[in-house]
Amino acid sequence: MAFLNTVLEPPAYGWTDELGNLSKPTNKQIVKEFFKRLNVFSNKKNWLSFLSWSLVVALVPFLGLFIFKYFSITGLIVAFIYSMIIMGTHGTIWHHRYCTHGAYTFKNKFWRFFTQNLTLKIIPEEIYAVSHHVHHALSDQPGDPYNAQGGFMYCFLADVNHQPIARNMDEATYKKCVNLMKHTGVNTNTYKQYQKWGTLANPTRTIIGIILNWGFWFTAFYLLGGPALACAVFGSAGIWAVGVRTFNYEGHGKGKDMRREGIDHNREDMSINQLWPGYVAGEWHNNHHLYPKSARSGFKPYQFDLAWCYIKMMSMLGAVSSYRDSKADFLKEYCTPVPVAVPAAIQVTEILVAAE
Template sequence: MAFLNTVLEPPAYGWTDEDGNLSKPTNGEIFKEFFSRLNVFKDKKNWLSFLSWMLIVCLTPFLFLFIFKYFTITGLVIAFVYSMIVMGTHGTIWHHRYCTHNAYTFKNNFWRFFTQNLTLKIIPEEIYAVSHHVHHALSDQPGDPYNAQGGFLYCFLADVNHQPIARNMTEACYKKCINLMKHVGVTPNTYAQYQKWGTIANPYRTVAGIILNWGFWFGTFYLLGGMPLACAIFGAAGFWGVGVRTFNYEGHGKGEDKRRDGIDHNREDMSVNQLWPGYVAGEWHNNHHLYPKSARSGFKKHQFDLAWCYIKMMSLLGAVTSYKDSKKEFLLKYCSEVPVIVAPILTYAEVKPVLVRVK
């Protein structure tokens, strides 16, 4: 806990106020911090935050081209499925259950690389994974990088304001930070490089990987359907990249206690199960907070889990060699009922012959 309390770079307005409660900045303070941390001319260590939003900017023209030049109903359906289901489910499979929680194990690096690049790369693994460990350790408490009690903007701009790793770690702490991502396949900076760039990821390797990923997928979609298909999917990916930043605000009740008896069994934080994220991305969030290391979070019959379907399929194919599944434990603890044995009521006429024989 001591390490996770300090692994993220604190915002200028701090995690807590003078009384030790959550610091709730104004919208102006949030925007000021946001633009300050995007300024790569002021500090090159801002490069990863800058890149995270530049990717959205680069995808925006594709969205406009699709809307105003290539729009069709078929294209809209494809864009909807790709952004809501494909991108959403991949985010759960890769960033959430693997990069952060290491809930399953790949047979080899090929299958890890295959899964990593199933969709357009938009969210850098470092931005998501390290901060998400802190989110679970300090959920809905001061220090939680997307604490819903801080308000919508507090969560929406968290990838820049609250999620980057601390820039002044000792070498020992930096090694601990690397250890959180050692299974992900991101080649880490040396400590000297970290001091220069302020990140685990190297900017040159990161940008090269994104260019190759985008180039492959643009070529694939162009060959399959020309510019209309490529613009529909690239624009949809950018739309998802913005929309996903709203999830934790919604998934933690917008800062209020919206947990429901019999539905949201975890009472340690304000996470809630929601039907839409559950069905389109396998993100049954309250279940996930109960069993964060489980490769499945859709435990009940109606909780369909697309991310788990992919992991299970990869397991059957031999690409995934092990996984953690907490469904049985969940059902036993929260959904089992102790059977009640009701003894039959016998009349005197039924009992009398037995008494006579005994006598």
């Protein structure tokens, strides 16, 4: 816990105020911190955050071309499916259930690489996974990198303001941080390289990996449907990249207690189950906070879990060698009818009445 309390680089406005409560910066402070941490000219250790948002900006021209030059109803349907369902589900499968929680294991490196690159690479694994461990350890408490009580902007710009790893770790602490990512296949920096770049990820390898990933998918979609399809897919990926940054604000009740009896069983934090993220991405968030290491989070009959469908299918094909499934535990704990004890005197009375 002490490690997770210090593994992220604190913002200028801090995690807590002078009374130990959540520090709630103004939107002006948040935006100021955002641009400060994107400035690679003042500090090259800002490179990963700068890269992450540069990828979003790089997708804008594709969206513009699709809307103003290649627009069609078919393209719109493709864009919707790719951004809302394929990108969303892949984020749950790869970044969430595998990179962060290790809810399942691959048979070999090929299937890990295959799953990692099923969609466009936009969010670096380091930014997501390390901070998400902190989110679970400090959910809705000061130090939670996307604490919904901090407001919409606090969550929306969290990937830059709150999620990068600390830059002053000693070597032993850095090794602990590396251990959080070693199963993902991400080639991490040596401690000396970390001191130079401030990240687990190496700039050269990261950028080359993204170029190869984007090049492969642009070529594939171009060959399948020409520039119209390529622009529809790439543009919609940009929409997802912006939209996904709003999820944790919504998924934790916008900073309010919006949990419902019989639906949101986890009472340790403000996470809630939502139909839209559940159906399009398998993200039944309250269930996930109950059983974070489960490869399935859609436990009830109506909670369709597309991410689980992929993991289960890959297991049946032999690509996934093991997984955790907490459905049985959930049903036993939260859905088994509780027997009502009937006093013996009432039982005897009922028998006598029935006999008469």
